[in-house]
Amino acid sequence: MNSKAKYYPTAFVLYLNYFVQGIATGVLGQQIMKEALVTQWGGDIVKDIGLVATVVAAAGLGRLIILPFAGPLSDKLGRKICVALGALLYAVSMFMIAKSPTMMVAYIGSLISGSANSFLDCGVIPCCVEILAPRTGLATILTKFFISGGQKVLPMILGFAATASFGMTNVIFYTGVAFLVVAIFIFIAPVPKAEKTGEKQQSLIQQLKGTKFTIESWGLIAIGFTCTATFQLWLYCAQTYGARVCGMTDTTTMQSYYASGTILAIIVTAIITMKIKPVRILFIYPLISCITVFAVYFAKTPEMCNIGAGLMGFFAAGGVLQMATATVNDLFPKIKGTITAIIMIASSISMYTVMTAAGKMSPESVLLMNGIIAGIGTLIALFVNIRYKNLLANVEE
Structure with a gap:
């Protein structure tokens, strides 16, 4: 039996981050969500719809700031801490955007989501590569697959929210809750120890x-x-x-x-x-x-x-x-x-x-x-x- 097989459930939990991330990244691109957020900020849904694109841009800036440091931190602190940190930061960002009274609060929340993305990439991918080795290509492809899966179910979630008068921004809020749940499972799940090369990073x-x-x-x-x-x-x-x-x-x-x-x-x-x-x-x-x-x-x-x-x-x-x-x-x-x-x-x-x-x-x-x-x-x-x-x-x- 493959010695890493006991970690397969852990790999699934790790990939769940990307499923939820697929929902999180796709939701701000939905026209109905843009209009709900602009209305929440007190703007005009015709004139100010572009504000949402500006908020989305902040995620790229957050990722850019953290990316050079996330990898070394993952090696030093361990994959589990890095992934959990990413999931927790994503939860915070979703809560901030969902309840944002102004565009600036949502902008900061999006900035945090970009940072969270860097921590997830530098924690989940190396860990899953170690679990699924030597099928490293599969480990990388699965991240994209789970993101797409989250984006695929998003229209159904929005449809439910619309028919149940659930409130569009609550979809973002409960996406943050989902990240918290995944973070809890990450703390419980066993992960393999990162391989040491003996070389200075x-x-x-x-x-x-x-x-x-x-x-x-x-x-x-x-x-x-x-x-x-x-x-x-x-x-x-x-x-x-x-x-x-x-x-x-x-x-x-x-x-x-x-x-x-x-x-x-x-x-x-x-x-x-x-x-x-x-x-x-x-x-x-x-x-x-x-x-x-x-x-x-x-x-x-x-x-x-x-x-x-x-x-x-x-x-x-x-x-x-x-x-x-x-x-x-x-x-x-x-x-x-x-x-x-x-x-x-x-x-x-x-x-x-x-x-x-x-x-x-x-x-x-x-x-x-x-x-x-x-x-x-x-x-x-x-x-x-x-x-x-x-x-x-x-x-x-």
Whole structure:
């Protein structure tokens, strides 16, 4: 019997964090939730709807601040403490946003949620990799699967809240309660001891010293920025476009199509990458995302919004960031930890900057910006694909 099998229930509890996180990250993108929050803040739901995008941007800033420190803390304090801290911080952030009397209180709550996300990533993923070894790829894919599962059930939760007169912001509040429950289970669950290498852990700054970056590595880092911007802008802003521009009366259907596309992409991409290199997906997926965004932009129909949501869930949120990370690790094997950390930092910068900008733009302008960013990401990926054989030759040398 596998000696790690006794930890499988623990892995399930750890992944539950991502299921709840899927609900937490998706809920602020729902048009009905945006209107409820803006009303709670005393704003105008037509003029001030962009405030929610500004609040969402704070999560990227919080993640950016904590990310360089969360990994070393996970190694020093242990996975259990790191994961529990992430779950507790997420609970606090959900309570603050749900009961926020002003946009600024919600902004601080979102900032805390970004910090919580960093602690979860640096605690859950290493721990589950240790439990599921040598199936490390499965350990990473499951995080995306559980997030998508949470986003898939979100429309049903919102539907219940609407019919039961439950109060929309209470959905956010009880998401925080769910994080507290998971945190309790984490404290109870046994976790394997982290493997010690005997080597002194270097900080990110120490790893960066002496590292030479090529134009291709900068290109892959840029893809970390563009692919994050593409799916974040769609997730948090597309429903406003559907409601305000395309005349949709029930925008939660877009969330359902989006989550279904993401779940399908996880399965299909896992199969495809067994036969072709991730770098090829790195070009094809953003290309189709770009075409989809412009199709929705020009069609302006509810039907196209739903179709676009499914396609964006598949091609924008279905693993491009993970494929970029896999590609950069193949091309630069000597600096895996450093380059991966930098891509994730680029991803966090992307979320903060583009969502801050989106909060000040019209729904049509946001969608147009999304298409342009996806197009830039496609061109960068094309360049990386062209250079791929030469880069592999350099790695072998």
